[in-house]
Each structure stands twice: as C-alpha cells, then as structure tokens.
Amino acid sequence: MLQIKNLSFSYGNTPYILNNLNFELSDGKYISILGENGSGKSTLIKLILGLLTPTKGTIQNTFQQTAYVSQRFESLNKQFPITVKEVLTCYQKARHLPGSNLIAESLALVNMQEYADALIGTLSGGQFQKIFIARAVMGNPDLLVLDEPSNGIDIKSQNEIYQLIRSLNREKHITVICVEHNLKAAIRNSHLLYHMSNGIGHMCNPKNYINEYLMENTGVEEYVSI
Amino acid sequence: MFQYNFMQNAFMIAILISILCPLIGMFLVLKRYSMMGDTLAHASLAGVAVGLMSHVNPILGAFLLTSFFGVVIERLRRHFKNYAELILVVILSLSVGIAITLISSGAVHANVDSFLFGSILTVTSQDFYLVSALSLISLFIISQLYHSLMFMIFDEEGALIAGINVKWINYVFSILVAATISISIQIVGILVISSLIALPIATALQLQRGFKPTLLYGILFSFIDIVSGIFLSYWINAAPGGVIALVSVFLLLGVLTFQKIVCHAGPILKLAK
Numbered sequence: 001m002l003q004i005k006n007l008s009f010s011y012g013n014t015p016y017i018l019n020n021l022n023f024e025l026s027d028g029k030y031i032s033i034l035g036e037n038g039s040g041k042s043t044l045i046k047l048i049l050g051l052l053t054p055t056k057g058t059i060q061n062t063f064q065q066t067a068y069v070s071q072r073f074e075s076l077n078k079q080f081p082i083t084v085k086e087v088l089t090c091y092q093k094a095r096h097l098p099g100s101n102l103i104a105e106s107l108a109l110v111n112m113q114e115y116a117d118a119l120i121g122t123l124s125g126g127q128f129q130k131i132f133i134a135r136a137v138m139g140n141p142d143l144l145v146l147d148e149p150s151n152g153i154d155i156k157s158q159n160e161i162y163q164l165i166r167s168l169n170r171e172k173h174i175t176v177i178c179v180e181h182n183l184k185a186a187i188r189n190s191h192l193l194y195h196m197s198n199g200i201g202h203m204c205n206p207k208n209y210i211n212e213y214l215m216e217n218t219g220v221e222e223y224v225s226i
Numbered sequence: 227m228f229q230y231n232f233m234q235n236a237f238m239i240a241i242l243i244s245i246l247c248p249l250i251g252m253f254l255v256l257k258r259y260s261m262m263g264d265t266l267a268h269a270s271l272a273g274v275a276v277g278l279m280s281h282v283n284p285i286l287g288a289f290l291l292t293s294f295f296g297v298v299i300e301r302l303r304r305h306f307k308n309y310a311e312l313i314l315v316v317i318l319s320l321s322v323g324i325a326i327t328l329i330s331s332g333a334v335h336a337n338v339d340s341f342l343f344g345s346i347l348t349v350t351s352q353d354f355y356l357v358s359a360l361s362l363i364s365l366f367i368i369s370q371l372y373h374s375l376m377f378m379i380f381d382e383e384g385a386l387i388a389g390i391n392v393k394w395i396n397y398v399f400s401i402l403v404a405a406t407i408s409i410s411i412q413i414v415g416i417l418v419i420s421s422l423i424a425l426p427i428a429t430a431l432q433l434q435r436g437f438k439p440t441l442l443y444g445i446l447f448s449f450i451d452i453v454s455g456i457f458l459s460y461w462i463n464a465a466p467g468g469v470i471a472l473v474s475v476f477l478l479l480g481v482l483t484f485q486k487i488v489c490h491a492g493p494i495l496k497l498a499k
Contacts, residue, residue, distance in 0.1 A: 049387050050387075051383070051386065051387070066387070067387075068383075068384065068387045069235045070381075070383060070384065077432075079431070080256065080380060081256075081431060081434070081435060081436060081437055081440040082376075082380055082436060082437045083436035083437070085436075086376070086436050086437045086438065087380065089373070090373040090374075090376040090380070090387070091436075092378060093373035094373040094374040094377040094385070094388070094390055095388055095389065095390075116237075117436075119434065120433075169470065
C-alpha cells in the first residue's frame with residue numbers, strides 16, 4: 001500500500017511544486033497520473049521512488065520491491081556497446097537475483113527472445129520499452145512505476161506494451177503507477193486516475209476525468225466515448 | 227633484450243597495464259568522463275614530486291595523492307552537477323601548480339623526466355612488486371563491482387532505484403582510476419597515460435560489439451599498443467610513452483579504415499555474388 005499524506009515539495013526556497021497532496025493506493029491497483037507538462041507528475045514519481053525527500057508531509061510505502069521504467073529512449077546513447085542480454089545480465093548480477101533461466105524467462109514474457117544478442121541501439125522505441133519492462137519485472141516487484149511508457153512509440157507497439165502492463169497488473173497482481181499523456185490508454189487500463197494541475201492533485205474515476213479534462217481544456221462538457 | 231632484468235620487469239608491468247587501462251577506460255569512456263584520466267595523470271605528477279621530496283616511493287606517492295584528488299573530484303561532481311568539467315580544470319590547475327612549484331624550486335632532488343615520458347630503464351624490483359600488488363588488488367575489486375559498474379554507466383538512475391550503492395561505488399571507482407594511473411606512469415609516462423586509457427576503447431568501439439567483446443578487444447588493442455610500443459622504443463632508443471601513444475593512434479586509424487572498407491565492400495561483394 002502507498003499512502004501519501006499532506007505531501008508538499010519545493011527545491012530549496014523556491015515556490016512549492018507539489019502542494020498538499022493526499023491519496024492512497026491499495027495493493028493490486030493500476031493508477032495513471034495525468035496532467036499538463038510542469039504540473040508536478042515527474043516530481044511526484046521521484047518522491048515515490050525515494051529520489052527526493054518531501055519538504056512537508058509523509059509517504060508511507062509498504063511495497064517490498066519497487067521497479068521503475070523510465071522514459072529513456074530519446075536520451076539513450078544509441079552507440080552504447082551493450083546487448084539486450086547484457087542489459088538483463090548486469091541487472092540480475094548487480095542485484096544478486098537468483099535463477100539460471102531468469103533472463104530467458106524475462107525475454108519470453110515480452111516476446112523478445114530472438115533479440116537477446118541485439119545491440120540496444122538497434123532496437124526500436126517499442127522494443128526498447130519492452131526490454132526495460134522485462135528488466136523491471138525480473139526481481140518480482142510488487143510495485144511497477146512507469147514514466148510515459150508510450151512516448152514516441154508507434155500505435156502497434158503501444159497496444160502491445162499496454163497489453164503487457166495490463167497483464168502484469170491483472171494477472172500477476174503487480175500494482176502499477178503510470179505517468180501518462182496517453183489519455184485513451186489511461187482510461188482503458190487504469191482503475192484510478194490522479195489528475196494533477198499546478199502542483200495540486202485529486203483522484204477521479206475515468207469517466208469523470210473526461211468531463212474534467214474537456215472542461216479544463218475546451219470549456220465543453222460532454223461525454224465522449226473512447 | 228630479455229636478458230636484462232629491467233626489461234623483464236617492464237614487460238611484466240606492461241602486461242598488467244594492458245589489462246587494467248582498458249578495463250578502467252571502458253567505464254570512463256562510456257561515462258563520457260575520459261578527461262578524468264588526463265586530470266588524474268597530471269595529479270600524479272604532484273604525487274611523484276611529493277614522494278621524491280619526502281623520500282617515499284614515487285609510485286606510492288602518486289597513488290596516495292591521485293586517490294585523494296580522485297575522491298575530491300567525485301565529491302565535487304555531485305555538488306556541481308551541471309559543471310562537472312570545471313572541476314577537472316580546477317583539480318588539474320591545483321595539481322600541476324603543486325608539481326611545478328615543488329620541482330622548479332629545487333625541493334625535489336631527482337629527475338622527473340622518466341615519469342613524464344615513461345621509461346623502461348628505471349623500473350626496479352621494488353616498483354615491480356608494488357605495481358603487481360596494486361594491479362591485482364584493482365583487478366579483484368573491478369571483478370567484484372563489474373556488473374554494478376556496467377549497470378551504473380548504462381542507467382545510473384535505474385541503478386540507484388534498484389538499490390545499488392551508486393555513491394560508494396563511484397568513490398571506489400575514482401580510487402581505481404588513481405591506482406591504474408599510478409601503476410602506468412612509470413612505463414607509459416604521465417603525458418600520454420590518458421591516451422592509453424581512452425584509445426584502445428575508442429578503437430574497440432569501432433567494431434560495434436556488445437560490452438564484453440568491446441572490453442576484450444580493448445584489452446587486445448591495449449596489449450598490442452604497449453608491447454609494440456616498448457619494443458619499438460627499445461630499438462629506436464626513444465621514450466616508450468611517445469611511441470605507445472603513436473602506435474595507439476595508428477591502430478585506431480587502421481581499424482577505422484578497415485571498417486570503412488568493409489562497409490563499402492560488403493554490399494559490392496553481395497551484388498557480385
């Protein structure tokens with residue numbers, strides 16, 4: 001379970017980026033965090049991952065193991081000399097994860113067995129994201145945090161990735177926190193949506209979110225079937 | 227030439243250097259921090275000067291002072307995140323300042339030229355044992371941290387979240403760079419040590435292989451650079467540092483040319499078939 005109470009954050013003496021956030025995420029849920037650029041989504045994720053310390057308030061995280069899939073494809077050094085298998089091997093060895101067949105199983109999970117010896121720079125955005133999801137779930141995490149998993153990826157790969165994340169949540173019962181710009185995917189896959197705007201957030205259900213989003217961005221309030 | 231004791235020592239040290247330099251170089255180059263090698267090489271000159279002045283083995287002096295500067299660089303790198311290269315300039319200025327002041331003031335009663343340009347004539351048995359011990363300890367530590375280092379340079383944020391002690395490993399790595407430089411300066415020379423750290427890896431990267439093959443090719447190229455450099459310098463009676471640097475550059479150019487030819491000839495040969 002993840003419980004966020006009166007959470008505020010600012011860098012030094014600058015104005016608050018996050019202002020008094022409160023929400024609770026129970027085990028096995030899939031939550032998407034939505035909002036405009038600069039609304040504080042990434043900061044919230046960094047706080048949940050423990051990369052930043054709250055200025056005020058608390059984050060109570062009872063999950064045993066958290067895995068993170070960052071949004072790295074665009075910034076990746078495409079000439080980095082590392083194969084898919086080596087990416088997974090160094091993760092397994094550095095974390096001392098047991099299992100002689102773990103890498104093969106992880107590649108099978110994302111249906112990428114034939115790419116084991118491919119250099120990471122030769123992969124497409126979708127393939128790269130799948131490898132990073134495979135790496136993240138290697139240690140059987142109970143919380144998976146993803147940062148815009150469909151960013152810069154074609155529609156076909158997007159569908160495959162969301163199917164994969166959904167099955168990890170629904171079948172393996174891994175709790176998912178996903179920062180999203182893909183409204184359609186968020187509404188289709190999430191149990192809950194957390195809408196952020198100017199450092200303030202609130203929980204809503206997918207149907208209400210559409211109305212709120214339309215009101216905020218177009219001034220029109222009507223239900224659209226997605 | 228192997229009838230001479232100094233030549234046997236020099237050759238043994240050369241083998242150790244040819245393994246250690248690319249091993250460290252691989253992580254430095256991929257971290258895009260090759261200039262750290264150059265900065266710490268200059269810092270080692272200050273260490274040599276302090277060692278000679280205080281009658282301590284100059285290699286040990288170089289190791290201690292270079293390790294200190296390595297740790298300082300790592301500490302400041304965290305503080306000045308967006309201006310990391312500035313720290314290298316500061317440390318380089320400080321260490322060269324110490325070295326030149328000590329040497330030019332006459333406080334050091336010895337010739338430091340052999341450390342600047344490299345020399346195989348000055349390798350004593352004591353140096354050999356010290357270098358061997360430092361090399362073996364360094365190789366052992368790298369073998370223990372190999373996968374964590376690989377994970378960190380590929381995805382430092384991911385390593386941090388996965389629970390890898392990134393901060394501690396970065397400090398240990400800084401000391402390993404210092405040890406490698408201290409071990410290498412006597413044969414290769416302070417002025418060209420950074421080329422031996424970066425060039426064999428730059429050459430191996432042209433082959434576009436995975437991490438382990440690139441590292442192994444780097445070690446092979448480094449071995450070719452050092453051994454042929456030592457042999458050639460012996461025959462033409464020149465300082466080994468300069469010859470090793472020249473061989474490294476020519477080998478890189480050779481591999482680049484070979485790759486270009488293969489890239490262009492490949493499709494033509496396919497069409498001919």
